[in-house]
Amino acid sequence: MVGEAEMEKEFEAKARIQQQQQKQPPQRNNSGIAFRAPQEQFTKDDFEMGKVYGVGSYSKVVRAKKKDTGNVYAMKIMDKKFITKENKTSYVKLERIVLDQLDHPGIIRIYFTFQDTYSLYMALESCEGGELFDLITRKGRLSEDEACFYAAEVIDALEYMHSLGLIHRDIKPENLLLTADGHIKIADFGSVKPTKECQITVLPNTSNERACSFVGTAAYVPPEVLNSSPATFGNDLWALGCTIYQMLSGSSPFKDASEWLIFQRIIARDLKLPEYFSDAARDLIDKLLDMDPSKRLGAGPGGYAALKKHPFFKGIDWKNLRQSPAPRNARELNAADDDDAQDSPWNLSHIGGGSVHQQVIPNGINGATSSSESQSRISKLAKIDSFDSRWNEFLESGESIVMISKLKRLQKLTNKKVQLILTDKPKLICVDPTKMMTKGSSVIWSSNLSDLSIQVTDSSHFKITTSKKVMSFEDAKERAWQWDKAIESLQHGQ
């Protein structure tokens, strides 16, 4: 195990050793290991930290402007102790080393790294337009022209990755980010898997450790992965099919109340295409969601040329994609996101806090939801979420957070963003993040365990009823069933 303060140093040292063993001269590109993005001696005071772009399971990504140059980065900040404790070291190394070697306009760039006593910092290319997931949520669904453009840019980047022998394994709208001018970049390279012919250097243990435990996100997982088949390029093409479906309809194709039920639908290929999908869209999705990974369009005979020639992409100028005008959505999304920026003043204690994305799933169908696994996942979420010290003022001494999310509270006249906090007391608190209300009125439920019931409408919506009020919530990250489980397990004293 790597000592926390030494992690980055050892990482670089190992990389150098491997390079010497391979007797390769340092190269900037795909075959070498000498880092293109250097490890700098910067400190966090060299940057003006702005709004929080998002929170991952072990990191927080913040908009950071370098004071002397004015350059803007997405600074991924990781707490060393947390990474070591949660066994995320290999994930961090894998993402760092892989990103460093990739060079494509459709893939997030890494510029440099640095560290201090507590944290590792990765300066990434900033995607001011946010996640494709949020764009879909905000618009309900995208037009076929928009979906066609975004899908083409993803395909262009996937073709590059696959040509180097790298499988992403976690393609989904949350990992597709929009630049300020509306182009797509693939992010999150912690799940990548090299094929035997891979031209990208991956340190020993890094991909393997991750490969054994995580293989993607439930809704986008291809059927063969549920049968523990080895990863292939077809994995990403299936996930691309799901993503195109989601852009056009607003939700993923295989949806159900629990991960286990989602897996059943995937295995049965229980696919319903809405009537408003064009014939070209239906045909494309049908061919990407082929049960046989080697026959999926893009992986089958004809490879990417066949995929790019599909009628859905008629009119796409593949050679000049990045010069083509992108849909205007990103700018609109930026403006709307400015509200969020205000309730996220940046400080280091935020690392690991805030909302958590859809769950990555354990390998194989046997890893599907059992109640004990749900429990351990919920307590894991608690650990992550409790990291955010902003919410501590709502807790009594010894009380800890079981679950926390930024949700939309749906009311008759207006919808409002709120932070819903469930503690082990148990207590359920609804906080207005702009006012940080501490008054008793924010406590929905505490003393009487049976004075609360929760009804889940679908994976994004649930209702909480107490003797005093009924409150409806929308969870854009589709964690309604996790809220249900967390509350019920507290009521039953589990």
Ligand SMILES: Nc1ncnc2c1ncn2[C@@H]1O[C@H](COP(=O)(O)OP(=O)(O)OP(=O)(O)O)[C@@H](O)[C@H]1O
């Ligand atoms: N380069 C970037 N520009 C803008 N926002 C980003 C960038 N990279 C990540 N983000 C935002 O920050 C969030 C957290 O990113 P991070 O890479 O830490 O975790 P993740 O990939 O979402 O989750 P996990 O680590 O759990 O797989 C992302 O979901 C995204 O919204």
